[in-house]
Amino acid sequence: MTRKKSGLDRRSFMALAAGGAATLSMPHIAGAQAKTIRIGMPTILSGRVAQLGTSSRNAAMMEVEKVNAAGGLAGRPIELVIRDSKGQPQEAARVARELINTDNCEMLIDAEASTGGFAVHEVARDLGVLCMHTNSETSSLTADPKLRIPNAFRCCRQGIHDSAAGGNYAASIAKAKNLTRWGVVSPDYAYGRDTTAEFLMYLKRFAPNVEVITEAWPKIFQADYTEAITKLLQAKPQALYSCLWGGDLTSFIDQSAIYALLNQMEFFAVNMADYTALTVVKNLPKGIHSGNRYIKTFPQTPANAAWGDGYRAKFNEYPTNWSWQNALVVNMLAAAAKKAGSADGKKMAEALMGLKIETPFGADGTVTMRAEDQTLIGYAIGWGTTIPTEPYVPGVTPGDWKQILELEAEWKKSKGWA
Amino acid sequence: MNPDALLTCFASSACLVTQVTSGFIIGMLLFLVAVGLTLIFGVLKVVNFTHGAFYMLGAYFAFTAYGLTGSFVAALAAAAVGTGLLGVVFERWFISRVYGGNVLMQLLVCYGFILIFDDVVRIVWGAEFRSMGMPDAFMLPPFIVAGGVIPAYYLFLIVCGLVIAAGLGMGLSRTRLGKTIRAASHNPDMVSALGINTGLLYACVFGFGGLLAGLAGGLAAPVRSLTSGMGFSILIESFIVTVIGGMGSILGALVGAILIGLIRTFGTLGFPLFTEGLMYLFMAVVLIAKPTGLFGKDIA
Numbered sequence: 155m156t157r158k159k160s161g162l163d164r165r166s167f168m169a170l171a172a173g174g175a176a177t178l179s180m181p182h183i184a185g186a187q188a189k190t191i192r193i194g195m196p197t198i199l200s201g202r203v204a205q206l207g208t209s210s211r212n213a214a215m216m217e218v219e220k221v222n223a224a225g226g227l228a229g230r231p232i233e234l235v236i237r238d239s240k241g242q243p244q245e246a247a248r249v250a251r252e253l254i255n256t257d258n259c260e261m262l263i264d265a266e267a268s269t270g271g272f273a274v275h276e277v278a279r280d281l282g283v284l285c286m287h288t289n290s291e292t293s294s295l296t297a298d299p300k301l302r303i304p305n306a307f308r309c310c311r312q313g314i315h316d317s318a319a320g321g322n323y324a325a326s327i328a329k330a331k332n333l334t335r336w337g338v339v340s341p342d343y344a345y346g347r348d349t350t351a352e353f354l355m356y357l358k359r360f361a362p363n364v365e366v367i368t369e370a371w372p373k374i375f376q377a378d379y380t381e382a383i384t385k386l387l388q389a390k391p392q393a394l395y396s397c398l399w400g401g402d403l404t405s406f407i408d409q410s411a412i413y414a415l416l417n418q419m420e421f422f423a424v425n426m427a428d429y430t431a432l433t434v435v436k437n438l439p440k441g442i443h444s445g446n447r448y449i450k451t452f453p454q455t456p457a458n459a460a461w462g463d464g465y466r467a468k469f470n471e472y473p474t475n476w477s478w479q480n481a482l483v484v485n486m487l488a489a490a491a492k493k494a495g496s497a498d499g500k501k502m503a504e505a506l507m508g509l510k511i512e513t514p515f516g517a518d519g520t521v522t523m524r525a526e527d528q529t530l531i532g533y534a535i536g537w538g539t540t541i542p543t544e545p546y547v548p549g550v551t552p553g554d555w556k557q558i559l560e561l562e563a564e565w566k567k568s569k570g571w572a
Numbered sequence: 573m574n575p576d577a578l579l580t581c582f583a584s585s586a587c588l589v590t591q592v593t594s595g596f597i598i599g600m601l602l603f604l605v606a607v608g609l610t611l612i613f614g615v616l617k618v619v620n621f622t623h624g625a626f627y628m629l630g631a632y633f634a635f636t637a638y639g640l641t642g643s644f645v646a647a648l649a650a651a652a653v654g655t656g657l658l659g660v661v662f663e664r665w666f667i668s669r670v671y672g673g674n675v676l677m678q679l680l681v682c683y684g685f686i687l688i689f690d691d692v693v694r695i696v697w698g699a700e701f702r703s704m705g706m707p708d709a710f711m712l713p714p715f716i717v718a719g720g721v722i723p724a725y726y727l728f729l730i731v732c733g734l735v736i737a738a739g740l741g742m743g744l745s746r747t748r749l750g751k752t753i754r755a756a757s758h759n760p761d762m763v764s765a766l767g768i769n770t771g772l773l774y775a776c777v778f779g780f781g782g783l784l785a786g787l788a789g790g791l792a793a794p795v796r797s798l799t800s801g802m803g804f805s806i807l808i809e810s811f812i813v814t815v816i817g818g819m820g821s822i823l824g825a826l827v828g829a830i831l832i833g834l835i836r837t838f839g840t841l842g843f844p845l846f847t848e849g850l851m852y853l854f855m856a857v858v859l860i861a862k863p864t865g866l867f868g869k870d871i872a
Contacts, residue, residue, distance in 0.1 A: 199699060200690075200694060200699055200800055200801065201699075201799060201800065201801050203701075204694075204699035204700055204701070204799070204800075205699065205700030205701065207699075208699060208700065369844070370840065370844070371844065371845070373848070375805075376805075377792075377796050377802065377805055377806065378598055378601075378796070380594045380597055380598055380726075380836075380837070381594060381598070381836050381837045381839075381840040381847070382840065383594075384590045384591055384594045384721070384837060385840050385841060385844075387590060387721055388581065388584075388586075388587050388590065388591075388841070400701065401701035401797035401799060402797075404701070404703050404797050405703075405795070405796055405797040408703060408705070408706070408794070408795050408796075408797070409795045409796075411706065412706060412710070412714065412723035412724070412725050412726065412795065413714055413721055413723050414713055414714055414721075430700075434701065434702070434703045434797075435703060436703055436704070436705025436706070437705065437706065437711075
């Protein structure tokens with residue numbers, strides 16, 4: 155008896171099965187490639203600093219439009235899912251968790267101030283998703299190895315960089331004008347305490363005669379600064395440093411004006427030169443020393459001016475410091491996805507290490523995501539003095555990145571972080 | 573802790589003048605908010621948690637009126653009248669429905685309206701902070717008294733607060749309306765039986781409380797950044813003031829507010845890291861020594 159040969163031998167069956175499986179799975183793979191990638195963005199959309207949160211959202215959305223038009227993240231269009239944290243850390247953490255667990259976001263752009271940024275960082279640690287901090291400038295967030303996680307990056311300014319540049323600038327003014335008695339008024343939370351300590355460290359390094367004779371630490375979002383102002387009046391410092399920001403800074407300036415406080419001393423306010431503050435203060439004193447936050451005239455390049463004008467034309471307001479940082483992060487993510495050839499968070503995190511991109515916000519037209527501590531370097535940094543009308547800070551003295559990085563390395567070593 | 577700074581200040585007339593007037597400045601705005609709160613509680617027995625929202629709305633009304641007219645008087649009038657009328661409407665339509673209800677229901681209604689008012693501000697004036705700027709009339713160099721510094725605007729603010737405190741005290745004790753209000757706070761049924769429209773009286777008291785909060789907002793607008801939710805922090809401090817002074821006592825609100833102001837200005841010199849804590853500590857001490865507050869009366 156001869157065995158009747160089946161119409162489908164084993165080899166053919168395997169081939170068909172493999173082909174069928176491939177056919178069935180192909181649409182799925184194709185679907186996954188085209189599937190929108192949702193990126194969660196907790197930020198502050200209400201309260202005293204809502205304008206900064208709104209400007210973060212605007213800038214990110216403006217850049218997402220451009221990135222999507224160019225093909226998205228490795229072929230996947232981006233959808234931003236933006237939530238209001240109201241500036242409260244516990245709310246920021248809750249919203250961040252919800253964005254991942256409920257809204258199916260695959261990564262986070264943490265557009266919180268430091269109060270919420272640290273809370274979101276812990277959520278990123280817990281959930282293991284790619285997290286880009288875009289507004290928290292507290293240095294320890296990325297400098298302290300104990301806090302560092304492989305999936306979180308800082309894509310914004312950092313207090314230690316501003317302080318190194320600012321300390322050097324302020325010291326040159328202090329030596330020229332013999333300003334030895336200094337006062338401090340800064341917000342009483344991680345960013346305010348750390349940034350002030352770092353600024354003073356560099357100020358004293360470059361101008362050893364400087365002595366801090368009085369300090370005032372108002373709470374963040376405090377309404378009344380009278381007691382801080384009168385305390386400063388009593389001490390009569392020759393110069394005053396502040397890292398108050400947003401509505402807190404403008405309130406302080408308005409309230410100081412009626413005591414004529416700022417007429418009596420040189421004022422160094424690192425966060426003054428941001429359109430948010432510059433355009434809100436009704437009687438902006440002349441000659442406030444400030445770090446650049448976002449000014450379309452610094453760096454003085456056509457690309458930066460075009461970006462600033464483009465933002466203003468689209469949203470009918472000036473961009474802020476938070477705007478450029480949140481615009482940059484979208485471009486950084488797009489570049490990382492391109493390098494990784496994937497929109498997978500882990501692969502993108504690997505690609506982000508040491509990634510250098512061209513941008514209008516770079517001191518030399520580029521910025522780098524430094525691999526060793528997953529933080530941004532090379533952005534435009536400088537100090538100048540204000541005038542009450544445009545361009546508000548006409549001459550900005552650029553910081554020296556070579557020196558900033560050397561000072562930062564020393565500082566890390568002193569902290570045991572290097 | 574820096575007791576040396578405190579002692580040095582006590583030895584210096586310039587420091588004393590500056591710090592004492594600063595305490596009064598902080599206290600006067602607090603008083604204007606707290607006195608409305610205490611008046612409403614004293615007469616209506618309602619703890620008005622929306623009071624901070626009236627302060628916020630007053631600031632925004634003043635901001636808009638000042639922007640339209642350039643007149644600070646018009647700004648203050650808009651703040652006071654706008655919030656006063658809003659208070660009457662709010663009392664008639666909503667608060668009057670929870671009289672006699674449990675405190676939880678009053679709290680829920682008020683909290684709901686805090687959120688609504690905050691959102692209305694965001695919709696109408698935007699989420700970003702605003703600054704009204706100092707009226708030209710007050711753009712003066714500060715006065716120097718015994719070496720101490722007193723800004724012209726703050727002097728105006730202190731005078732406003734003291735005039736309102738005196739007017740309120742006189743009005744409640746010397747006028748027929750004041751006597752009726754006091755009577756209604758003790759025995760509303762009896763007042764009603766005498767043919768007085770207690771509903772209208774309650775609406776007027778609530779509206780007047782709102783007016784005072786709004787006026788405080790208008791007075792604060794030139795020196796504080798305006799933002800949705802700005803009423804919350806002053807509400808907390810106003811509650812501390814009313815608890816210290818005694819719920820329902822106008823003199824208590826004045827004394828409590830000034831004490832809180834002085835604690836803050838001198839506390840920041842001697843205890844810079846514990847200034848907020850000092851306020852609560854003082855409140856706790858008052859509550860232990862006199863649970864009804866400094867000028868509160870025992871409810872027996």
